[in-house]
Amino acid sequence: MSGKIIDGKALAAEIKKDLKEKIGDLKTKPKFAIVLVGRNEASEIYVKNKQKAALEVGIESVLYAFDEKATQKELENLIEKLNKDCSVNGILIQLPLPESLDGQALIEKIDVQKDVDGFCPLNIGRFECGCRNTLVAATPKGVLRLLENAGVKLEGKSALVIGRSNIVGKPMAMLLLEKNCTVTVAHSATQNLPELVRQADIVVSATGRAKMIKGSWLKKGAVVVDVGISRDGNGKICGDVDFESALDVASYITPVPGGVGPMTIAMLLENVLEAYLKQNA
């Protein structure tokens, strides 16, 4: 058996095309602000990619870049200013922040209507209580869209989410639960990961452990979504899943790169448009 590769790049391109058309019909351009603190090579690349993609679809982005000495107060003041600025529809704090800063406190300062990353507790809590009119975190939202677009049936399936971060694992588990999967969440203290993987119809992995999940762990025909981004021993970008061995066993699998990554950006842009439309309703 050879699994079908889910092409995230192609789906993201379709979504961006659609967004561009919708945005082209608007009277003003949606706009979002990115707050970047310190020098982190990966963060700088992610920010550049987000701004480039925004430009492609007609969304304006403004970067507020600070050096690592930026204070909590300085950043709070900026967020308060952006919250009040009616021309700014979305605010995103690029993570990780330097350890001297309280990132959660800053996220909580963002106006929920402008929380295009979907990380504010109020947005998360509302979603968990069944409200569907909230901004949802881009990466898990993108994973769900990939699965639905591939025609994967979710209802009644057993889903394993590996990783429990606030930005990927936890919201992913909630989204799959909402789609009537039976969800298990594994993490770094989980004892029997290969056994749990073997029981799962759907595996979504977000650990950042290069090629940790082997094809031999998977149930035949499992659907595998790889969120992880790492480098292998040769410095090549790879995911959490050992792609070659998993491809033989899985029914569907996302590649790294070209799977979840492009969808995360497309979903962020979709969230900016959603925020703009709500603010201008």
Ligand code: NAD
């Ligand atoms: P994180 O470090 O906050 O969380 C990692 C999680 O993995 C933790 O909950 C931890 O308990 C779990 N974990 C670590 N080792 C494990 C093990 N051996 N077995 C089981 N669980 C284990 O990371 P994050 O922000 O959630 O990101 C995870 C990965 O996804 C990273 O590689 C990151 O670069 C990537 N990522 C990709 C995208 C994308 O768009 N493709 C978006 C966000 C994050």
